[in-house]
Amino acid sequence: MSTTESALVIGGGIAGPVTATALLKAGISARVYEAYSGPTFTIGSGLALAPNGVAALDIIGAGDPVRAIAKPISRMELSIGGKIVPTPAPAGLPPLQMVDRHALHRVLHDHAIAAGVSFEYDKRLVRVAEGESGVTAYFADGSSATADVVIGADGVRSTVRGLIDPSNPGPDYTGMLGFGALINNEIGLTPGTMVFAFGSRAYYLYAVLDEKTILWGANLPHRKYLSLKEARAVPAEHWLDRLRETYGADSPGGEFVRRTTPENLEITGALHIMPPVPRWHRGRLVLVGDAVHAPSNSSGQGASLAIESAVQLARCLRDLPDPGSAFAAYEELRRARVESVAARARKLNHSKTPGPLARRLMSVLMPMMIKRMDPERTLGVEQRYRIDWDAPVQPELLSTAG
Template sequence: MSVSRALIIGGGISGPVAATALHKAGIDARVYEAYPGPAYGIGSALALAPNGMAALEIVGAANAVREIAAPVSRSSASIGAKTIPMPQLTGVEPLQVVERPDLHRVLHDTAVAAGVPFEYNRRLVDVEEHAGGVTAHFADGSTATGDVLIGADGIRSTVRALVDPTAPGPKFLRMIGFGATVDCDVECPPDTMVFAFGKRAYYIYWGMPDGRVAWGANLPHEQYLSLTEARAVPAEQWLRILRETYADDDPGHRLAQATTADQLVTTGALHIMPPVPRWHGGRLALTGDAVHAPSNTSGQGASLAIESAIELARCLRDIEDPATAFTTYEALRRPRVEAVAARVARINNTKAAGPIARRVMQAVMPVMFKAMNPEKAFGAEQRFRIPWDEPVRPARMGSAA
């Protein structure tokens, strides 16, 4: 039986994209979000890679994202007194750096304009599968029935636990994330991003078109804090810790000193998702951060989530049996997302490098960057394009689709 109606759990990034792509594929899709409204105000800035922007073209959201984003075409690594230009791909769109709440708004509005309905205050608690499809049960007592249910409900996915109660949860990287955009006398062209390895902690900064400087901090923190717990700590207290942590770094100390409590955004604990054994089960499937969430170092988290949402819709469009569609979707996506996760896994260990490791990095990184072939390193990641107009052939895991 072909799929005619899909229930999408989660209204952040992958949920609205999946719903819009499904609608484009001729499948009715409705988004159910636990929050009382569109997920505005959650998180700080993120980067969309060229492959992510190409995927957004398919659902008609790319131009709206470009209007609110800051393009970044160059990047450097800063270690101590050395700032080293990083190799760049040629012939691809710049990174588009956008505030997460703004991206949520654009993706929500694009979905609504395409005819996708959203329902809020719908926190999923259980799912019942039956001969006619699947019924979602929400905390307020309401229900919804469709042919399939797609979990786009983030790194702490309820749907993932329903698909596989033994599935691993997210791995805490022992860092808390922060972001701010400030007026600061830091020289940074508006199209350049700098990855800085400070004496005690890693940070990143880039120039904004209006002359301000945006920056993000990865603060080492052994104790896990939920987003609610991290935001319960007064911003003034976090600022004191950040200023102490970056006191010996330039321009880290200037960025921290220029940041006010009102400007500081606490983005919470940093995680990665270990490989998830089961991407789907019965009439349920996972997409986005619910099934793959590489380190923020990858620069691919949001882009991969967008790609997977669209590929899932493409599989459900072309393959009548949902189980076969889900298996094909996993065969298409798992090798790609796990390859990205593997590429960046080693980098996380350098974010809080000690003094000896920092000296080694200062010596090795210029040589490494000079020898790097950007096409070989990340050309396949950034040049990837979803062949939306091509039909999907059913596949098994380990085979091409």
């Protein structure tokens, strides 16, 4: 029987509310502590949830509320050198669900509150003190809180990761800044389609949400690292000039950027990818979501993996007798899967900033590679993953469970 009765969840983005809601479902009291002054409804732009991520949300009852704000994407295409190549997908799976990150945060936050999760804001974690019977978190405002465990859902710049092991690596900068916008679909693109486009100078992508709306995103090469705050301190007009210079000659990328205004440009700052983290947990502290595994946005799995890990962590804390055994089982359940996805994404990420010669080679070779791709082998294993919430976690079976 588990001795874990309470948890402090640090971070209120995506993984935090899902973790706390799953913990409550598992019979464990959970409270979320967020460094921002309120819910993080203004961070980020659009993202795609894969079938495996939505299935994990169904376990905590959040699947349908998220589907209600999402647009299904049933067709994927690659655009390179002016060629459009349909990308094969695994058969028999639900479509991707494209959501506005702001709306997703709000739905997950509201769903957690309805389930009984409490949130506290302006709570920036500075240190913890562990004892035999619990752990106390101390915040920058002088307050503190005590529970059986502390769960770091505090993103790629995780404070909890550094408390677990100061030598744990931080995120790698991909050499690109993220931008996005919602624009009117006035050029007749087919709804329900997502296109990964290698422009003449840089990579971008777009999703045709419906007859009226297109969501597009740019991965702008930029040597200097800029945090979200630093990137947003630069006038939007400057970034639009850079985007027009970079994508202006592309079709339809040039049209997208010309239809983007300073008012609707979403600036997300540096794009990251987490290298493998050696230590996921120590004592009564553990990591979840982007704090421990943040694959490049090329993966299409970042949010979905975070949601899966949140649910699996709750299962382990529910079923195993103490935090140490629960955390070890959780890591065994998750590490191989998330690192496999991250490795796939890292390879794709290198193709986003090719030189002129490599770009010409890509225009010839990549369509051939896409046509020969086995979608079940490359994506099916990732997207068919399902969590059996009702099955007890049995550590002795994990190594053979995959």
